[in-house]
Amino acid sequence: MNVKIVLIPCMGCEKNIGKIGTLAALSLEKSKKFPFLRLNPSITQIAAGEYTSFSPETLIIALNCCNVRCSTKILNQKSIKPHYLINISKYLKDINIPKGDYSIHELLKDSSVSIITECLSNEIEEYVIQFTHKHEENSVIKVNEPSNSKTSFTFTPNYSKMLEFTFSKFKFQVPINPNRLFFNWNDAWAYYLGEGKVVIGITDYLQKNLSDILICEFNEIGTNISQFEAVAEMESSKTVNEVLSPFSGKIIAVNTKLEEAPELINEDPYNNGWIVVLECNNFEEESSELMSSEEYFNFMKEKIEQEGIYQ
């Protein structure tokens, strides 16, 4: 298959990292390693129609350099859904970015440009392989479903019923399981699996407020999380949001299906849209600080009635 790539960098000049990201994208184009079709964000605004008429072999990548996510927003303005989002701020843990006011020409000489270019090149290369495989899998008749060890955990919660609240056109649901389901004040739920393990996700209220979720990035398996620290970060067409953990503990599984289909969180927030599994440090004590389904439902109902809905 002949993949073509449309890479949309943010072209940000606000921060050094924005300039460096743009330089890395241009340097990647110069290397001719990938078949780039477009590399200019303004084209999305001028000729948006072109983007919807690309062949299925065209891979649209949004390259964000910081959490302002200009690139995602530019594409979103024209309802263009990228296949893949890259945020190079994740590489910054190990790279020193120059501080202070530097022009794009001065930064060109900085070693961080070549390092970021390499990281970017590797990430795009990896995704192109995935993208190609996906297309090939779709084009042949599958004999056996490939097994994926990462997604071996299957979440089958038991909810006795759903509480439902309607306010104007806004409707939100909260499932009930008196012994297993807990909620925090930041719209995350935790479902107790037994043996100190919980599944974590976000509530129907939060997914509706976020609107279409475009990407869900987890902390890695094995990461230790404090209570109310982020287990994952989500980008939606409207905003960025962290999933704040109701419990402290270690991440032992992540829902890798969300990498391909983050919309599962919107479609089914309490089942298939689960986000991570946590091995709790202190389940008994921390669960006593959280809300039950009814408490969360009443809390949200009162909040919405008093404050309205943010849109």
Place this chain on the structure above:
Amino acid sequence: MINSDKNRIPKQIHRFMGVDRKDIDWFPIIDFNKCNNCGDCVQFCAHGVFNMENGVLIVQNPKNCVVFCQACLKMCPKDALIFQEKKKVLAQIRQIKSQQKQSIDNY
């Protein structure tokens, strides 16, 4: 009632972990060495925490800030917002809770 009016300051009535929101020290502080008063956070925060006063950013409604939310920090182009450490604030909330419990027990 759909709250899309940015000028309307939402009234935050709720409690957090059983503690009155007013007693919890969670809100952003502006680092004026970095802030360029672009006003992105004023537009971004749906809870009316920020405002502009004579072209300068201010934290107008600190107690409207959602406890442990740092979304504005994520989107600030200049990384100019500072929050307290979460564990310190959590310790504060737990301390208030235990004081409340004690005063109920004493009563």
